[in-house]
Amino acid sequence: MLSWMVWTTPVAVFFALVVVMLIGMTVWETRSPTVMRKGFLPIATTRGDRLFIGLMFAAWINLAWVGLGEKMQTWFGLAEEPSIWISAAIAAVVLLVVMRRG
Template sequence: MAWSLPVALFFMTIAGLLILFTLLAIRFPETPRLGVLRIETTRGDRLFISLLGSGFICLIWLFFFGGPLWWALAICLGYAAAVFRWV
């Protein structure tokens, strides 16, 4: 892996999300929620599902379209919003 600015930003974003979700869990404790998948999920579970799904969306985008991932990023953000809303 080439350590470049985009790679550093990616890992800093993931670290920031983990810190943010830890602080949210401390400040606003939550109970697991039952969504459309019929499994109990917490904020952290939904974050993991959205990150994993976004990785697959980007891989599929690269396979079919290649090139820049800006449209894939838009799809990933929509997917993450849907996961946090309904899962």
């Protein structure tokens, strides 16, 4: 059923963390309902909105990293493509910034 998906460790970790975040946000929302607020994003958002936007940024960062991997190897003269864990760390920082300040 899931044989079409390339289940590498980074992919499995990413999806597991998304599930944990969704469960955590559900519990947080039931204990403390959210209020709309305006941060650096151009719209007023709730916690759920910021989580969705942050996850979209994370997906775009990781897709760009994978897509530019060979080019980065050439540009920087690397022996192999840069690790996907680097993009995962960058995406996590961007997600935290969006959740906190967005």
